Amino acid sequence: MRYLLFFLLTLNLFSFDAVLDIEKDVDSKATLSLIEDSATAGSTVNHSKMFQILVNDLQMSGHFVVDRQLRRGDFNDPMVPVELHDREYILRYRYGTTGTTLSLKLIRVADGVMVYQNNYSVNAMPRYPFLSHNAIVDINKVLGYDDISWMKRNILFSKYVGSSKSEIWIADYTLNFASVIVRGGLNLFPKWANANQSAFYYTSYNNLLPTLYRVEMSTGTRKKVISSQGMLVASDVSADGSRVLLTMAPDGQPDIYELNVLNGSKKRLTTFSGIDVNGKYIGDESQIVFVSNRIGRANIYLKSIGSRSVSLVAHYGNNNSSCDAFGQNILYSVKEGGSTNIYLGTINSSYVRPLTSNGKNVLPRFSTNGKVILYIKQNGGRNSIGYMNLATKQSALFSMQSGKIQSIDW
Amino acid sequence: MKKNIFVITTIVTLIIVGCAQKRIETAVDSSIGSTSSVPSGTDGTEIYQNVDPYGSGNGQYGNGQYGDGQYGASEEPYGDGGGLQKIYFGLDQYNITPDQLGVVAQDARILKRAIATGAKVKIEGHCDARGTDEYNYALGLRRAKAAKDALQSNGVNPNKLILVSMGESSPECTTSTTEECYAKNRRVEFKVIQ
Numbered sequence: 322m323r324y325l326l327f328f329l330l331t332l333n334l335f336s337f338d339a340v341l342d343i344e345k346d347v348d349s350k351a352t353l354s355l356i357e358d359s360a361t362a363g364s365t366v367n368h369s370k371m372f373q374i375l376v377n378d379l380q381m382s383g384h385f386v387v388d389r390q391l392r393r394g395d396f397n398d399p400m401v402p403v404e405l406h407d408r409e410y411i412l413r414y415r416y417g418t419t420g421t422t423l424s425l426k427l428i429r430v431a432d433g434v435m436v437y438q439n440n441y442s443v444n445a446m447p448r449y450p451f452l453s454h455n456a457i458v459d460i461n462k463v464l465g466y467d468d469i470s471w472m473k474r475n476i477l478f479s480k481y482v483g484s485s486k487s488e489i490w491i492a493d494y495t496l497n498f499a500s501v502i503v504r505g506g507l508n509l510f511p512k513w514a515n516a517n518q519s520a521f522y523y524t525s526y527n528n529l530l531p532t533l534y535r536v537e538m539s540t541g542t543r544k545k546v547i548s549s550q551g552m553l554v555a556s557d558v559s560a561d562g563s564r565v566l567l568t569m570a571p572d573g574q575p576d577i578y579e580l581n582v583l584n585g586s587k588k589r590l591t592t593f594s595g596i597d598v599n600g601k602y603i604g605d606e607s608q609i610v611f612v613s614n615r616i617g618r619a620n621i622y623l624k625s626i627g628s629r630s631v632s633l634v635a636h637y638g639n640n641n642s643s644c645d646a647f648g649q650n651i652l653y654s655v656k657e658g659g660s661t662n663i664y665l666g667t668i669n670s671s672y673v674r675p676l677t678s679n680g681k682n683v684l685p686r687f688s689t690n691g692k693v694i695l696y697i698k699q700n701g702g703r704n705s706i707g708y709m710n711l712a713t714k715q716s717a718l719f720s721m722q723s724g725k726i727q728s729i730d731w
Numbered sequence: 732m733k734k735n736i737f738v739i740t741t742i743v744t745l746i747i748v749g750c751a752q753k754r755i756e757t758a759v760d761s762s763i764g765s766t767s768s769v770p771s772g773t774d775g776t777e778i779y780q781n782v783d784p785y786g787s788g789n790g791q792y793g794n795g796q797y798g799d800g801q802y803g804a805s806e807e808p809y810g811d812g813g814g815l816q817k818i819y820f821g822l823d824q825y826n827i828t829p830d831q832l833g834v835v836a837q838d839a840r841i842l843k844r845a846i847a848t849g850a851k852v853k854i855e856g857h858c859d860a861r862g863t864d865e866y867n868y869a870l871g872l873r874r875a876k877a878a879k880d881a882l883q884s885n886g887v888n889p890n891k892l893i894l895v896s897m898g899e900s901s902p903e904c905t906t907s908t909t910e911e912c913y914a915k916n917r918r919v920e921f922k923v924i925q
Contacts, residue, residue: 422779442779455782473782485901507900510864529853529924531895551872552896554865568865573876573894575869596873598865612866618823619866642866654863683863727900728864 351409351464353379354388358396358415358424365420367449374450374497375414378457383713384466385410401430410436412460416452421445423452427460437463450497467712471688475518476695476706476731477502477511480724487727489523494695494731496706496719503536510728512555515562516689521730522546522555522565533567547587551575557601557609566590566600566609577611579626590626603646603668610634610646610668621653623668636671637664643684647691652676654683663696665711676709684729697726814841817903818878818919822859822910825873827881835878838921839885845923846891853893853922854878859913860899871896878919893924 355375362368372391379385394402396415405411407430414425421444427437437460441452454473461469476492489503489511503511506527514520520537531553533546547553551570556577558565565580567587577591577600590609591597596619599612608625615622619642621635635641638655645652651666663685665674676685681699688695692712698705704721706729816834818827827835842852856875858867875894883889904912 440779442781443783444781445783448783451782455780481900484905485897487900507897509898509900526895526897526900529893529895551875551894552868552898554868556865568869570869570872570894570896573872573879575872596866596869598869643863725860727898 350384350386352388352407353385353410353412354390354392354405354408355412355414356392356394356402358413359393360396361415361418362393364416364418365446367420367446368416370497371414371416371423371449371453374453374495375412375457377495377717378453378472379412381472381708381710381715381717382457382461382466382469383710383715384461384464396424396426399433401428401433406430414456416449419446420449421452423449423456425456427463447500448493448498450493450495454493467692468690471690471693471731474689474731475513476729477513477521478729479509479511479523479727480704480721481727482724485526488724494706494708494719496721499722510554512558512730514555514558514565516560522558524553524555547580554598556599559602559606564606566602568598568600577609591624599642599644601644601646601651603651604649608668610644610651612642612644621651634666634668635664636666637673637675645686647687650687650691652685652687652694654685663694665694682707684726686729686731688731695729695731697729699725813923815921818874819914820874820917820919822913822917823870824917825870825877827877832881835881836885839882839887842882842887842921842923846888849925851891851893851924852887853895853924854882855901855920855922856894856896857901857903857916857918857920858899859916860902860908861913862899864898868896868898871898874917874919878921 355372357372376387376389379387396413401411409430411428411430412425413428414423416423421442423441425439426435429436439456439459441455443449443451451473458469458473472494476494477489479487479489481487485507487507487509488501489508490499491502492499503523509524509526511521511523514522514535519539520535522533522535525532525534528548530548530550532548533553533555534543535546536543549569549571551573552568552575554568556566556568563582565582567578567580568575569578576589576597578587578589580587591611593613593615596614597611600609601611603610608623610621610623612619613622618640620633620639621641621644622631623634624631634651635653638657640656641653643654649667649669651668652663654661654663660679661681661683662675662677663682665676666672676694682696683699684697686695692710694709694711696707698707698718704726705718706721707718709716815838818831818834821828846852854875856871858871862870872894875896879889879892879894882892902916903918904915906912
């Protein structure tokens with residue numbers, strides 16, 4: 322009897338915990354239905370997509386249980402339809418006939434109060450997804466939820482389109498907007514030049530030597546930064562945009578350098594005779610993590626800028642050839658068997674958490690707040706861009722057009 | 732038995748209390764959003780907040796205006812016709828294997844003649860498609876560097892040699908994803924620039 326009671330009690334504890342997690346998850350999310358303005362519905366080919374993007378953005382925020390049924394009504398109707406009285410919020414929206422404007426009203430069903438209203442516009446219709454992204458970011462902010470500004474950032478990626486040919490694209494996180502930004506020849510390793518994405522770097526392989534350029538988004542001007550024999554990559558940019566970690570090889574030796582953007586000076590940070598690449602600032606930016614083959618296979622190391630000593634910081638895998646950093650945390654890709662998976666670790670302990678478990682998952686990147694992870698999932702010749710929200714456990718995959726992704730930044 | 736029932740009752744009570752506390756922690760704050768943000772002009776017209784400062788048309792940066800094609804210097808890849816051969820490498824390796832030393836020696840003889848006419852030589856290091864962005868380009872560079880060192884050992888003037896890693900951007904074999912195909916892509920090629 323005693324053993325039976327112990328068994329039942331143990332079973333109950335575990336199952337109770339599981340139920341508790343689910344209840345907690347549901348309780349923490351607000352129920353919401355959308356109502357599209359019937360006067361402008363269907364005005365453009367993007368109107369039906371706008372509903373899907375709004376729903377997707379609300380779900381990806383991790384803070385809403387979203388009604389996926391498309392409803393229509395008068396944008397200015399102050400009444401909440403009876404069948405929606407069990408919701409916590411109603412989001413009325415009007416996607417304009419030009420395809421470049423979005424107006425919305427967020428209404429709290431319990432008391433009918435309009436808790437948020439705003440109008441958004443973009444300069445060009447192809448960029449319409451940003452109407453939704455910006456609106457949902459603002460709604461989350463108004464409701465006091467965790468910041469999801471990562472959602473409205475532009476993504477830069479380069480992809481191969483032929484032998485010695487690549488293109489650099491700009492896109493929103495869902496890829497509903499995607500446009501070529503650099504075309505012709507071999508142009509690689511795009512990297513945003515600052516936090517507000519007003520400029521970016523990329524490497525052109527169309528000259529005799531690889532050449533790093535900086536492009537200003539507002540004016541479209543392009544300026545040569547530096548060229549180097551061998552290879553040249555802008556691997557990371559400091560938070561204030563004043564310093565850039567470069568991988569370059571003026572003497573044929575791939576090492577990490579730090580470029581001072583303001584005065585053009587550079588200093589060599591690594592001197593190993595093998596491969597040192599992929600430098601990323603970490604912590605207060607007095608340290609870097611980077612990929613090196615100093616013990617034979619590629620792995621992730623930590624180094625204080627100015628110091629000669631290095632330490633291994635990836636505590637899993639022995640073929641880890643790509644990394645990213647945020648705060649004290651690191652992301653790295655691990656080749657294991659026939660698959661490549663992404664692991665989360667920290668420079669402070671041996672903590673390791675696998676984030677993917679099968680397939681080929683590469684190029685992991687932290688969001689600007691470190692809570693969401695972007696990566697590329699390769700399946701044959703197809704690429705998908707994946708997201709994992711560490712805070713809300715939301716995940717999503719968006720298919721990309723054909724072409725192997727060479728590098729990505731957001 | 733009574734003692735067991737008491738213990739069970741106590742634990743279940745604690746669990747219920749814990750559950751209730753978690754619900755309170757995750758409840759939506761009903762006071763949020765009590766003030767509304769209603770941007771509108773004094774005449775009632777709607778004011779739009781532009782979320783897209785860089786997106787005019789295709790953008791001034793749009794349509795790939797920076798693509799600048801191939802570099803202008805005349806480049807004459809000798810290929811097999813000129814007698815130059817490619818040097819191949821093992822998986823994740825950048826050392827020249829003994830079976831490739833004869834190829835290097837033959838290439839060195841051809842390149843010395845070309846350099847004697849005033850040419851420079853671009854050494855391109857290539858990789859298969861299984862590597863990861865920067866590391867793969869570094870691997871290609873190390874292959875190019877190994878070839879340069881080998882050429883120098885064979886009497887080629889190192890000051891006339893330029894190293895460039897092409898990573899996995901220019902595969903020789905694209906017909907499959909077999910090891911045989913990948914092996915053809917792990918190579919060094921020489922291009923003579925007059």
